[in-house]
Amino acid sequence: MGKVILKRHHQDENWPACSTHPALSNMPQTERITLYANRVPAFSHRMFLALEEAKAEYTLHDFDIWYAKPDWFDTKINPLGKIPALSYGGPKTAPDQPAPESAKLGESLALVEFVADIFPESGLHPADPVVRARARMINNYFDTNFFPLFWDFFFQGKPEARVPFLEVVETVQGLLPETGYAVGDWSIADVAIAPFLARTPMQLENDIGKQSTEEGNKMLLALREPRFARMMKYIEDVKQWPSWKATYNEADVIERNKAFKLFN
Ligand SMILES: N[C@@H](CCC(=O)N[C@@H](CS)C(=O)NCC(=O)O)C(=O)O
Secondary structure (H helix, E strand, O other), X not given: OOOOEEEEHHHOOOOOOOOOOHHHOOOOOOXXXXXXXXXXXXXXXXXXXXXXXXXXXXXXXXOOOOOOOOOOHXXXXXOOOOOOEEXXXXXXXXXXXXXXXXXXXXXXXXXXXXXXXXXHHXXXXXXXXXXXXXXXXXXXXXXXXXXXXXXXXXXXXXXXXXXXXXXXXXXXXXXXXXXXXXXXEOOHHHHHHHHHHHHHHHHHHOOOOOOOHHHHHHHHHHHOOHHHHHHHHHHHHHHHOXXXXXXXXXXXXXXXXXXXXXXX
16 A cells, blocks of 8 residues: 555456456446545455445545545545545546536445445345345444454554454354355345454454454454354355455455554
8 A cells, every 4th residue: 555546446456357347247337436445444345345246337546545645535525534435426537536516425334335226236235124124233233333343453452452352243243144144145234244354364364453463363262262153154155255256355455454554
């Protein structure tokens, strides 16, 4: 991460070919989509997954929000100052000169729902309202409870976060069905939670984050206990899902995370 790069998302040779394949898809492309995101963090990964699942055509503006945030980003794209963000509609422009008439949207859970809404054929929204509500319940719980502990443990290196972090992983595990994805079939819930859950053992195995090696090892050993067998199986299953394979290059994420200043 470091410099601002502007490219079509499928032109990144470090990553599996993503699907900008309207010709291969029956799904209509709606308005022009520009995604502001980065390949490494989990919040951005939600958008790569959702757009891949929708077989959407989009332009990616990939940059490091912490150390190379363009000065126009907050004013022109996302007043909340965070990625992922998305502009939708309007004529074709360079990503740093978004059309005034395009909608500017942020907050990954809202964006995932937006993609599910504009690409209903993606199947990201469960058809059954009860299942859909359950997916949203999982997502709300996850961002409110899981993410703060993920942050405290990996980004703040707080040793006292380990036990509550494990407890929240266990609670999320308890929300999963016995087999399959978060609500059975792949949905907005997997798009939201899998990027964080899969990064958890990956970061521990590779000593990525501000946690001490000792705390990291304790956390990893705990996750390998039978208590977390269902969660680990979920993560294994996620890695087999096509849109995951198309949007995640673990070797590259490890390498870029190791160089990531926030973790060093
Ligand atoms: N709640 C936001 C969180 C997004 C977020 O924290 N993004 C990080 C990158 S992973 C960011 O932009 N951080 C920059 C900052 O906080 O200044 C979402 O769901 O989109």
